[in-house]
Amino acid sequence: MPIIKEKHLLGTRWFHWINFPLLFVMIWSGLLIYWAFPTYKIGPIHFFPQWLYDLLNVPQRLAEGMAIHFFFMWLFVINGVLYVSYTVFSGEWRYLVPQSLSTFRHAWSVVLHDLRLRRDLPPQEKYNAAQQIAYTAIVVMGAGSVLTGLAIYKPAQLNWLTALFGGYEMARMFHFTLTVLYLLFFAVHVWQVIVAGWNNFRSMVSGWEVVNEEERTPAS
Amino acid sequence: MKKNERRHPELSLPDTEAQRLIRHKTRRSFLVGGIAALGAVGAYEWFTHAPAPSENDIPWPQRRVLDFNGRLSEAYLDDKHLMATYPPDKVGGVKVNGNFGMEQPLEPENWKLQVTIPGRAPAFLSLADLKQLAKTEITTRLSCIEGWSGVAHWGGARFSEFTRNFFGPGQPVPPYVYMATPDGEYYVGLDSKSALHPQTLLAYEQNGKPLEERRGAPLRLAIPVKYGIKNIKRIGLIQYTDKRPSDYWADEGYDWFAGL
Numbered sequence: 474m475p476i477i478k479e480k481h482l483l484g485t486r487w488f489h490w491i492n493f494p495l496l497f498v499m500i501w502s503g504l505l506i507y508w509a510f511p512t513y514k515i516g517p518i519h520f521f522p523q524w525l526y527d528l529l530n531v532p533q534r535l536a537e538g539m540a541i542h543f544f545f546m547w548l549f550v551i552n553g554v555l556y557v558s559y560t561v562f563s564g565e566w567r568y569l570v571p572q573s574l575s576t577f578r579h580a581w582s583v584v585l586h587d588l589r590l591r592r593d594l595p596p597q598e599k600y601n602a603a604q605q606i607a608y609t610a611i612v613v614m615g616a617g618s619v620l621t622g623l624a625i626y627k628p629a630q631l632n633w634l635t636a637l638f639g640g641y642e643m644a645r646m647f648h649f650t651l652t653v654l655y656l657l658f659f660a661v662h663v664w665q666v667i668v669a670g671w672n673n674f675r676s677m678v679s680g681w682e683v684v685n686e687e688e689r690t691p692a693s
Numbered sequence: 694m695k696k697n698e699r700r701h702p703e704l705s706l707p708d709t710e711a712q713r714l715i716r717h718k719t720r721r722s723f724l725v726g727g728i729a730a731l732g733a734v735g736a737y738e739w740f741t742h743a744p745a746p747s748e749n750d751i752p753w754p755q756r757r758v759l760d761f762n763g764r765l766s767e768a769y770l771d772d773k774h775l776m777a778t779y780p781p782d783k784v785g786g787v788k789v790n791g792n793f794g795m796e797q798p799l800e801p802e803n804w805k806l807q808v809t810i811p812g813r814a815p816a817f818l819s820l821a822d823l824k825q826l827a828k829t830e831i832t833t834r835l836s837c838i839e840g841w842s843g844v845a846h847w848g849g850a851r852f853s854e855f856t857r858n859f860f861g862p863g864q865p866v867p868p869y870v871y872m873a874t875p876d877g878e879y880y881v882g883l884d885s886k887s888a889l890h891p892q893t894l895l896a897y898e899q900n901g902k903p904l905e906e907r908r909g910a911p912l913r914l915a916i917p918v919k920y921g922i923k924n925i926k927r928i929g930l931i932q933y934t935d936k937r938p939s940d941y942w943a944d945e946g947y948d949w950f951a952g953l
Contacts, residue, residue: 510840536946
């Protein structure tokens, strides 16, 4: 007999889906700003090639990028603060935040499993160990983006913050690196959602999932 | 587990009933999500395509946001908020990024600084007059709005001290300062709080030598609490004013405050 079960809380879903376009707009407007002084590269990989800027119509839009970035920063921060508060007060953080060192060992097992290198999965509750690490890290990264962003936005008024990140240029480098990490997170996240299938995706929109009684694991 | 039952309800239902219920919940949530997404796209379109206050400006909602951020930053700014300073051997990386307002060659013998204050006759100063004021030297960062930055060693008179010569103790200074090149082609608007900040100099020396022409000789503004665009070169006019002055790059869509 199928069981219909609520998986994701209303608040979790709203904050997640509001954050998605906000972060997208922050990255997009950030790219419009970055174009004006595109300095970073790793070996031969240059961030970013000219064809990419041309393809996305990025050049000569610094003023527009700054105006968009410095409006959406407010919404990004407000939504992030609300999400973290909600997660703390609802108790949902217990499922999300790694609570022992074994989480890291289990996360490695999950990675091996997902790469088809290991058959069984470690026991889990709502989120597996790799998810716990990823979903906690992304919140810490969000806070990191806000702080490094403030450090390069107001290096005189918040000079202590700029100094904390090793100065103006280091803070800019961290701010950029975090953005690249979001893109990597996004690629893995979307791939995992596709692999997990419709029932999982639907639960992030509607909140509910269908579980067949015989498939239930003892932990759930 | 028991405690979570209420928050994470489970419904055990016959097959067809379960299918019907989950379809209903799915349909409703995707509908709400779709409407919310359309609303968000509409709001973004409005924010990025609303009319601009003037020809080269950004849409007015964006201008309002930048001005709001600027007022907030100005209210928070304090004379104790200092841009980091460096030892003189860290000097380097300051590019010459524009010569707006300096297309005609400088004629040092004809240069003079005009200072205007509401309700008073304009004053005209020479470089020698400025050198009467105590000389301050500072090695600090010049941050371009494009994202690059460099370290420069400036020598000149504190703008706050320069101002004190026109406004006695206790006499209020107008809230804004406007500066322009002699030909008026380049101009900046400043809030007085930033202009009177202790690191703001009317500089006539860079890296221990008199300013080069391309660096803004004979007199330029070194205002580390603002982006490079406000560090106007070859100043010909300083105007204390009660009305927020126009600004070259703000007219082109950039933040008027442009403060760090």
